[in-house]
Amino acid sequence: MITRTASRPVPQTATFFQTITMLFKLRIVVLLLFAGVGGAFLAARGFPGFGALILLTLTGGSAAAGASALNQYFERDIDAEMNRTRKRPLVMGAIANPSWVLPIALALIFVPSLAVLPFNPALAFWSIAGAVIYVGIYTLWLKPRSVLNIVIGGFAGTCAVMSGGAAVSSSAAVWTQPGAIILGLLIFLWTPTHFWSLALMYRQDYARVSMPMLPVRISPRESAFWIALHTVATGFAALALSATVTIGWLYLIPIALATGDLLLRCVRLYVTPTGQHAKSVFLASNIYLTVVLLMLCITAGKIF
Template sequence: MSDMSYDAGGASAPLDLSASVDLSEVRDWFALLKPRVMLLVVFTGVVGMALAPGDLHPVLAAVAILCIAVAAGAAGAINMWYDRDIDALMRRTVRRPIPGGRIAPRAALSFGIFLSIASVALMGLATNLVAAGMLAASIGFYVFVYTMWLKRRTPQNIVIGGAAGAFPPIIGWAAVTGGIALPPLVMFLIVFLWTPPHFWALSLWAHGDYARAGVPMLPVVAGPRETRRQILIYATVLVPVGMAPWFLGFASVWYGVASAAIGLWFLHACWRVFTDAQDEAGRSLTNDAPARWAFRVSLMHLAGLFACLAVDHWIFG
């Protein structure tokens, strides 16, 4: 296709591609923030704010939500900077901006550090130091504990590292109240226990990527059969833990019934993973179709639990 355009008189003129190039660059910088991960993180933080007693001015609440989103994105950018070597080896991640050569590693690191500092500082100015401190702790845990320490050393990386993604409900609650209480800790526990089966379902059908990159995910180290067993165990524990807000009195029986139904749905999906047809080595004979389905259900499971918490709070107080 020609890169020339024509004016009204028919004379040729260069076609200005700057707008499309700039838009492509913006997409790459936005991709550094891991926006799909950010959505669920922000949603759990918003629910933490919604359930918190007290009032926060809508403008300050919007700023707090923005800070949670930016902090999650900043941690994602630093993670992509640090993991650029293994990202280049995995089919799932090889097209990311840094291994794809579209963003320089040092620029990505500077971007992540700037957003980290800015989000924590703004949270402290807009709300309180407790919320800002918890936000800083979530970034530090994801970057230093999970990304730099656990991910390449132990198959328990997701189990322990899952705490990083469980902070937002506590941050949202602290933004409103200036403190921490039992309800956000329960929400933290829900996300913490949800994270391993969610990521292990993904790792079952992406284990080849992790093996090539030398990342000791559970299917690589312990095998797919043990991974399926662990997924089922965690999903079983999640059913009563998901109902805990009702047991502990800060949600109604309506939430208890809804959370049980959602939890049993996820448990059934994990049971299908556990009973998937396997060869002698435990490898799936169905191209890990149940694991792919369980991964999608896990996303709806967590979003559903927190949505039910929010609706229950708005209806029943």
């Protein structure tokens, strides 16, 4: 039986900064930008330059923030019924005119991307593609209908990596560099591990709103098996990056240790599929991806 972890209380009188942070999911945006930076380092085979990183932030970061706001706008009724999400700004009435969220979010997605379209169409394409996949394919289509929702939705994270590569150069030969492709695959494989462990924590929440997340449709132990399987695949992708010319072997040891730690947590979850162990995997998956991206940038950028 899964014990749901209580959601962290958020004051109804949230500050403007807290409201913006929650509405645009800025923590997730930062992680996606970090993935994009990793793609930029791999595509450049070293430090990509501040110009490319600023361009990536303005386009990819804005698109991710806009997509996050649209996700909450379209799911505000469902969010109100779930313990995990009922403190979000649109549910709590923290935004005086919720109807403004829609045009602002769309502007964040399209205006920066269309601005770079004439001189970097690849960056514009990947930035918009990530938002379309997250909002259109994942949020509106697959999430309420299919257990494959987050699997297909993982392509949005892959688009973040491709955006980073495209920020370095609009040339197809750059953003199809093998290291960037492997990193994009890693993000795709990592996403189910991350979100299924979260869904396992809040299994009753998702069941209450009839959301067909995989942990709702199958038993906790079966869910733990699929989480572990995706973790193994993610680990192989992470370790495969060490074989690329750009990364080198300095990357290998810390990633091997981090992979082993995450797998151990998955084994514990499989043996004892509780909310506490699901939370352990969820938090560790965040740390894992951060470590992978950090070591990638350090080694690819030849910082040491």
